[in-house]
Amino acid sequence: MAGFKEAQGDLRLESVTKTFGDFVAVDDIDLHVPRGSFFALLGPSGCGKTTTLRMIAGLEQPTSGRVLIGDTDLTGSRPYERPVNTVFQSYALFPHLTIRDNVAFGPKRRKAADAATLAADALELVQMTQFAGRKPAQLSGGQQQRVALARALVNHPEVLLLDEPLGALDLKLRREMQVELKRIQTEVGLTFIHVTHDQEEAMTMADTVAVMNKGTIEQLGAPADLYDLPRTRFVANFLGQANTGVGAIEGTDGDHLVADVLGTKVRINKARSQVHDGNVLFGVRPEKVQVSRTKPDGVGNDVKGVVRDVSFLGVATSYLVDMPSGTTWSCYEQNLDVDPIDLRPGDEVWLTWNPGHAFGVAAEDQ
Amino acid sequence: MTALAHAAVDPGGVDPAPPAPEAAKRSWTAYLLLLPGVLWLGVFFLLPLVQLAAVSLQSRYPGFAGYYYRDLNFANYASALTDYAPHFARSFLYAGLATLLAFALAYPLAYAMAFKAGKWRNLMMICVIAPFFTSFILRTFAWSQILADEGWVVGGLELLHLLPGGQIINTPVAVVAGLTYNFLPFMVLPIYASLERADPRVIEAGGDLYANGFTTFRTVTLPMSMPGVLAGTLLTFIPAAGDFVNMELLGPQQGKMVGNVINDQFLAIPGGYPVAAALSFTLMAAILVMVFLYVRRFGTEELV
Numbered sequence: 001m002a003g004f005k006e007a008q009g010d011l012r013l014e015s016v017t018k019t020f021g022d023f024v025a026v027d028d029i030d031l032h033v034p035r036g037s038f039f040a041l042l043g044p045s046g047c048g049k050t051t052t053l054r055m056i057a058g059l060e061q062p063t064s065g066r067v068l069i070g071d072t073d074l075t076g077s078r079p080y081e082r083p084v085n086t087v088f089q090s091y092a093l094f095p096h097l098t099i100r101d102n103v104a105f106g107p108k109r110r111k112a113a114d115a116a117t118l119a120a121d122a123l124e125l126v127q128m129t130q131f132a133g134r135k136p137a138q139l140s141g142g143q144q145q146r147v148a149l150a151r152a153l154v155n156h157p158e159v160l161l162l163d164e165p166l167g168a169l170d171l172k173l174r175r176e177m178q179v180e181l182k183r184i185q186t187e188v189g190l191t192f193i194h195v196t197h198d199q200e201e202a203m204t205m206a207d208t209v210a211v212m213n214k215g216t217i218e219q220l221g222a223p224a225d226l227y228d229l230p231r232t233r234f235v236a237n238f239l240g241q242a243n244t245g246v247g248a249i250e251g252t253d254g255d256h257l258v259a260d261v262l263g264t265k266v267r268i269n270k271a272r273s274q275v276h277d278g279n280v281l282f283g284v285r286p287e288k289v290q291v292s293r294t295k296p297d298g299v300g301n302d303v304k305g306v307v308r309d310v311s312f313l314g315v316a317t318s319y320l321v322d323m324p325s326g327t328t329w330s331c332y333e334q335n336l337d338v339d340p341i342d343l344r345p346g347d348e349v350w351l352t353w354n355p356g357h358a359f360g361v362a363a364e365d366q
Numbered sequence: 367m368t369a370l371a372h373a374a375v376d377p378g379g380v381d382p383a384p385p386a387p388e389a390a391k392r393s394w395t396a397y398l399l400l401l402p403g404v405l406w407l408g409v410f411f412l413l414p415l416v417q418l419a420a421v422s423l424q425s426r427y428p429g430f431a432g433y434y435y436r437d438l439n440f441a442n443y444a445s446a447l448t449d450y451a452p453h454f455a456r457s458f459l460y461a462g463l464a465t466l467l468a469f470a471l472a473y474p475l476a477y478a479m480a481f482k483a484g485k486w487r488n489l490m491m492i493c494v495i496a497p498f499f500t501s502f503i504l505r506t507f508a509w510s511q512i513l514a515d516e517g518w519v520v521g522g523l524e525l526l527h528l529l530p531g532g533q534i535i536n537t538p539v540a541v542v543a544g545l546t547y548n549f550l551p552f553m554v555l556p557i558y559a560s561l562e563r564a565d566p567r568v569i570e571a572g573g574d575l576y577a578n579g580f581t582t583f584r585t586v587t588l589p590m591s592m593p594g595v596l597a598g599t600l601l602t603f604i605p606a607a608g609d610f611v612n613m614e615l616l617g618p619q620q621g622k623m624v625g626n627v628i629n630d631q632f633l634a635i636p637g638g639y640p641v642a643a644a645l646s647f648t649l650m651a652a653i654l655v656m657v658f659l660y661v662r663r664f665g666t667e668e669l670v
Contacts, residue, residue, distance in 0.1 A: 057574060059570055059573070078573065078578070079570070079573040079574050080573050080574070080576045080577055080578050084574075085574055085575065086571070088570070089567070090565065090567055092567035092570065092571040093568070093571075094568060094571070094586060094590075096589040096590055096592070097589075105577075105585075106576055109575060109577045109581065110576050151571075151575070152575075155575070155576070
């Protein structure tokens with residue numbers, strides 16, 4: 001294989017920028033993905049996540065910056081020269097080849113003597129052995145998805161790229177494939193880079209999630225950290241639900257900042273706020289908010305509101321509560337009381353949360 | 367895992383049969399929709415075909431030129447095959463050459479239109495289709511001007527000393543050139559359609575799986591466009607093999623194609639009807655056999 005680069009190690013992007021005409025798709029990002037990790041690029045459509053993936057694959061070349069695996073600079077090399085394989089969004093199976101030949105395609109191009117055996121093993125791994133003789137059009141979406149995975153995995157790439165691989169599957173199948181993908185990743189130990197706009201999917205599967213917006217990485221970290229302590233307004237809103245309000249910081253109270261959100265005083269742990277003066281976007285996750293009929297004793301933050309809507313979800317009951325500031329908050333009560341609280345729309349309730357659960361980010365996007 | 371394994375095995379739900387009255391109604395609609403086409407084919411294709419078959423077996427009244435009686439005279443076929451074998455051979459040779467040339471010209475053009483043309487795509491498409499706005503005969507006449515002894519093609523080739531004979535018009539070369547030109551759009555359009563329909567991600571997948579540009583073309587793009595190539599070659603070869611206009615206007619006086627013989631037998635020679643009909647049937651049968659073998663060899667599940 002002339003030009004093929006045998007690279008091993010962590011994947012790194014250094015100051016990578018990609019422009020299409022005037023449009024900046026990816027804006028000077030740096031990324032370090034440790035070898036063998038499951039990494040997710042999460043963001044809304046048009047945020048640059050797929051362009052980033054395509055630059056790693058070699059399907060696009062960066063306008064500036066470098067793409068490296070270990071110490072090998074892959075910038076400028078062609079897709080077929082890289083130890084990287086992609087599971088495409090629409091699977092992109094070769095329609096004229098059987099499943100067996102689809103999977104054997106990569107090994108054959110690399111002149112592997114045992115291409116047939118490798119393909120058989122890969123099909124075994126994704127439990128598609130009995131379909132080896134079929135054509136892609138004769139398979140369901142979920143089955144095609146497995147074949148696309150096998151076709152990439154069979155090459156044992158240094159980095160496996162997944163471009164919204166579960167996007168076309170129905171919910172139940174998607175859940176199953178999430179577990180399955182995670183199992184396979186653990187089994188083969190390859191670096192997986194998973195592009196998705198589904199925050200739940202990214203959080204369930206990945207060790208590390210990079211949240212992208214407008215061509216930049218807003219925040220990078222373990223899913224629980226991103227959820228618990230978002231550092232930008234975008235991350236707070238994109239990742240899960242958040243009850244938020246914009247307020248002015250008025251002063252401090254011990255370890256806490258005190259902000260005035262439309263007449264309601266709220267406290268945020270200093271370490272959990274990105275801003276310490278001026279305006280702050282205050283937020284708290286719905287499951288961290290407790291609902292009660294009477295004013296609770298000294299937890300720290302409590303606000304009186306009016307119940308607008310009650311939905312029984314089985315494991316929990318979800319409440320929408322109109323706040324004095326004019327916004328509507330959402331909160332959950334786990335259904336473990338012997339005597340349920342039994343709230344109705346129109347009831348006055350007290351919402352309480354621990355200041356340690358609140359977070360503060362810049363009120364305006366930078 | 368059991369749920370997963372089940373999902374993998376399940377070939378997908380089978381649609382339950384629609385209720386019977388609904389099905390009956392739908393099939394009647396289908397027959398009604400088919401009726402005009404079936405009538406048209408019956409009256410203007412099937413009946414003439416039967417009549418032609420009858421004519422091809424007629425015998426001539428001895429002594430009366432131009433008069434025939436109903437018969438089972440298979441000698442017409444024998445004469446068609448023995449007397450005109452060279453004409454058949456020429457027809458298939460010229461049509462075959464024109465098909466190869468048209469393919470060689472059309473594939474890069476269709477490829478460029480599908481993948482490289484960008485905003486020029488529509489203009490290129492118009493250029494491919496534009497010749498249909500003038501008549502076939504006129505366009506072929508135009509070629510007799512282009513390839514004339516005083517024309518720029520001959521002049522240019524003579525200047526470069528590439529034309530020792532000094533003539534293109536009235537040679538088989540002119541006939542093949544005319545056939546290639548006239549049927550080129552029938553080659554371009556199906557190939558373009560199949561390339562355009564190909565998912566660009568599938569072609570990218572070839573590159574992603576270690577195939578360089580040429581290998582990707584050979585193992586992915588070309589096989590995916592085979593239905594278009596198949597349709598294009600059939601749409602070019604079949605009419606080219608039966609064509610007589612290009613030979614008439616561009617070709618030599620001697621060494622005609624089978625289409626010219628059929629035309630002459632029908633129109634010019636008194637008493638040529640049965641032989642002309644027999645020639646037509648022989649040509650049709652020969653083309654059918656060739657197409658059948660060709661599709662068996664290169665065909666995919668779907669045409670176009």
